[in-house]
Amino acid sequence: MRLSRDKNSFKISVGPVHPALKEPIQLNCLIAGEKIKSVDFELSQAHRGIEWIATRRNPIQILYLAERICGICNICHTISFCTAVEKIAGIEVPARAQYVRTMGAELERIHSHLLWAGVAAHELGFDSAMHYTWKAREKVLDVIELLSGNRITKGIPTIGGVRRDFEEKNHAKIIEAVEYYRSVFGKLKAIFLDDPVIKSRTKDIGVLTKKDALTLCAVGPTARASGIARDVRQDEPYAAYPDFGLKAITPDQLTGEIKGDVFDRIVVRLLEVAQSADILEFCVKNMPGGKIVYEEKPIKLLAQLKGVHGEATGRLEAPRGEVFHYVKLVGEESPYSWKVKPPTYSNLLPWIPMLEGEQVADIPIIAASIDPCMSCCNRAVVAENNENVLNHDMLHRLSVEKTENIRGQLA
Amino acid sequence: MGISNLNRSLWVFHVNTGSCNGCDIEIVAALMPRYDIERFGMKLVGSPRHADVLLVTGPVTMDMSAKLKRVYEQTPDPKVVIAVGNCGATGGVFYESYCLDGPIDNIIPVDVYVRGCPPRPEAIINGVVKAWAKLEKKEAGK
Numbered sequence: 306m307r308l309s310r311d312k313n314s315f316k317i318s319v320g321p322v323h324p325a326l327k328e329p330i331q332l333n334c335l336i337a338g339e340k341i342k343s344v345d346f347e348l349s350q351a352h353r354g355i356e357w358i359a360t361r362r363n364p365i366q367i368l369y370l371a372e373r374i375c376g377i378c379n380i381c382h383t384i385s386f387c388t389a390v391e392k393i394a395g396i397e398v399p400a401r402a403q404y405v406r407t408m409g410a411e412l413e414r415i416h417s418h419l420l421w422a423g424v425a426a427h428e429l430g431f432d433s434a435m436h437y438t439w440k441a442r443e444k445v446l447d448v449i450e451l452l453s454g455n456r457i458t459k460g461i462p463t464i465g466g467v468r469r470d471f472e473e474k475n476h477a478k479i480i481e482a483v484e485y486y487r488s489v490f491g492k493l494k495a496i497f498l499d500d501p502v503i504k505s506r507t508k509d510i511g512v513l514t515k516k517d518a519l520t521l522c523a524v525g526p527t528a529r530a531s532g533i534a535r536d537v538r539q540d541e542p543y544a545a546y547p548d549f550g551l552k553a554i555t556p557d558q559l560t561g562e563i564k565g566d567v568f569d570r571i572v573v574r575l576l577e578v579a580q581s582a583d584i585l586e587f588c589v590k591n592m593p594g595g596k597i598v599y600e601e602k603p604i605k606l607l608a609q610l611k612g613v614h615g616e617a618t619g620r621l622e623a624p625r626g627e628v629f630h631y632v633k634l635v636g637e638e639s640p641y642s643w644k645v646k647p648p649t650y651s652n653l654l655p656w657i658p659m660l661e662g663e664q665v666a667d668i669p670i671i672a673a674s675i676d677p678c679m680s681c682c683n684r685a686v687v688a689e690n691n692e693n694v695l696n697h698d699m700l701h702r703l704s705v706e707k708t709e710n711i712r713g714q715l716a
Numbered sequence: 717m718g719i720s721n722l723n724r725s726l727w728v729f730h731v732n733t734g735s736c737n738g739c740d741i742e743i744v745a746a747l748m749p750r751y752d753i754e755r756f757g758m759k760l761v762g763s764p765r766h767a768d769v770l771l772v773t774g775p776v777t778m779d780m781s782a783k784l785k786r787v788y789e790q791t792p793d794p795k796v797v798i799a800v801g802n803c804g805a806t807g808g809v810f811y812e813s814y815c816l817d818g819p820i821d822n823i824i825p826v827d828v829y830v831r832g833c834p835p836r837p838e839a840i841i842n843g844v845v846k847a848w849a850k851l852e853k854k855e856a857g858k
C-alpha cells in the first residue's frame with residue numbers, strides 16, 4: 306500500500322529512529338491540517354534472520370535464540386518452541402514443570418504490562434506516573450532474578466520441562482510480590498483510570514471496533530479491549546491453565562461498557578496484572594511435586610530428537626497476544642524449518658483504523674496502545690531497490706542483451 | 717578515573733539497531749527510580765544533535781546501518797559511543813545471520829563496550845561512567 310498525496314495533504318514520517326519509538330519502525334501518515342487521513346508503515350528494520358539461523362543449530366541451541374527474538378516476552382517464545390518440538394517427539398512434560406512454566410509466563414506478563422503502562426504514561430507526558438509504574442515493576446524483576454538468576458532473559462524452559470525449579474523456599478517471595486501488586490493496584494487504578502486528564506486523552510481515542518478487530522485479526526489485549534473474549538489460556542488451555550480455569554478479561558468487567566478505545570486497552574492490561582497475581586498465588590498453593598524435566602542430559606535428548614520426523618505447532622498467550630510457532634524436524638540435527646508468528650504481526654493492521662481521523666498529537670499514544678514489539682514481528686525483509694530484484698530497466702537490459710546475443714549467433 | 721571537571725551533564729541518545737529489546741528496557745530501567753541515573757545529570761534526549769553520548773544496542777541490521785551512521789554524524793564532537801549488549805559487540809547469538817552489517821564497530825567507532833545479554837542497569841551505569849572519563853580526555857585533547 307502506498308500513500309497518495311494531493312494538494313491539501315501533507316506526508317509526515319515518524320521513525321525509524323525517533324524518541325517516541327523505542328524500536329525502529331517507520332510510520333508514514335498523510336495529514337490534512339491536524340487530522341490523519343491515511344496511514345502506512347514500513348517494517349523490516351529489526352529483521353535478524355533468526356528463523357534461518359535456526360536451520361543451522363540444534364534444538365537446544367535454538368532455545369537461546371528463541372529467547373532473543375524478543376527480550377520482553379522471552380519465555381513465551383521458548384515455551385512455544387518447546388511445545389512444538391515436544392509434540393513432534395511425543396515428549397510428556399512433568400506436571401511440576403508445567404507449573405514452573407506458567408509461573409514464569411505470569412511473572413513476565415506482570416513485568417510486560419507494567420512496562421507498557423509506564424511507556425503509555427510517558428507518551429502522554431505523565432513522567433511521574435511512568436516512574437511510579439517502573440518502580441513497581443522492579444519488584445517482579447527481583448522475583449524473576451531470585452528464581453532464574455537473571456532479570457530479563459530467564460533461560461528457564463527447555464525441551465521436555467524446565468532447567469531450573471522454582472523451589473519451595475522461594476515461594477514466600479512470590480507471595481510477597483503478589484501481595485505487593487494487590488496493594489499497589491488501587492493506586493495504579495487511580496493513576497490510570499480515574500485521572501481526568503488521562504481519561505480525556507484516552508477515552509474515544511484510537512477506537513477499534515469489534516468488527517474491525519475481527520476482520521483484521523487482532524489478538525491479545527488489543528482484541529479483548531474491543532470486546533472479543535479470546536485468550537489462548539481460556540480457549541485452548543495449556544500448562545497449568547486447565548487447573549486454574551481462566552476467563553478472558555474484557556473492559557466491561559470493570560467499566561460496564563466496551564468502546565475499544567485506548568482507555569479500554571489500559572483497563573484490560575491493568576486487570577490482567579491482577580489476574581496474573583491470582584494465577585501466581587494459585588500455582589504456589591497447588592504446585593505438584595516430582596520431576597522438572599523429561600530428560601536431564603541434553604546430549605541424550607538431542608540424540609533422541611535427531612531421530613524424529615514430523616511437524617507441529619505450539620501456541621500460547623504472550624503478554625501482547627497469541628504467539629504461534631511452527632517447527633518441522635526431518636531427522637537431522639537442525640530443524641528443517643521454524644516459523645514464528647508473534648502477536649504484534651496481527652496487531653499492526655488495526656493501527657490503520659485506529660489512527661485514521663485522529664490528531665497528529667495522538668499518534669504516540671495510539672501507536673503505543675497495541676504494545677507493539679518490532680523485534681518480534683520483523684520476520685521478513687522486503688528487498689526494495691535491491692539489485693537482486695529485477696526492475697523494469699534491468700529486465701529491458703537483459704532482453705536487449707539476449708537479442709544482441711542471438712543476433713551475434715545468427716550472423 | 718578522574719571525573720568531575722566536565723563542565724556539563726551528559727546527555728544521551730539511544731539508537732536501537734535491531735536489538736531484541738532486552739538491552740533497551742534495561743537502559744530505561746537505569747533511568748527509573750531504583751537506579752536513577754538522572755541524579756548524575758544524565759538524561760535521554762530526543763535528538764542526536766543534543767547528545768554527548770550515543771548508546772547503541774542491537775547487532776545492526778542492514779536496514780539500520782546507514783541510519784546508524786547518519787545518527788553518528790549528526791552527533792556533535794566530542795562524543796563517545798557505548799555499545800550496550802553482546803549482540804552489539806560481537807553479533808551475539810545472531811552472529812551468522814545473513815542480514816547483519818554489524819557488529820556496531822564495523823560501522824562506527826565504539827569507545828566503551830558493555831557486555832551482557834542483557835547487561836544489568838548497574839553495568840550500563842558503569843559503562844557511562846567510563847565513557848565520561850573518555851569524553852573528558854577527548855575534551856582536553858581538543
Ligand code: SF4
Pocket residue numbers: 373376735736737738739740773774775800801802803804808809832833834835
Ligand atoms: S545483547 Fe542480548 S539482550 Fe541485548 S539486545 Fe542483544 S540479544 Fe537482546
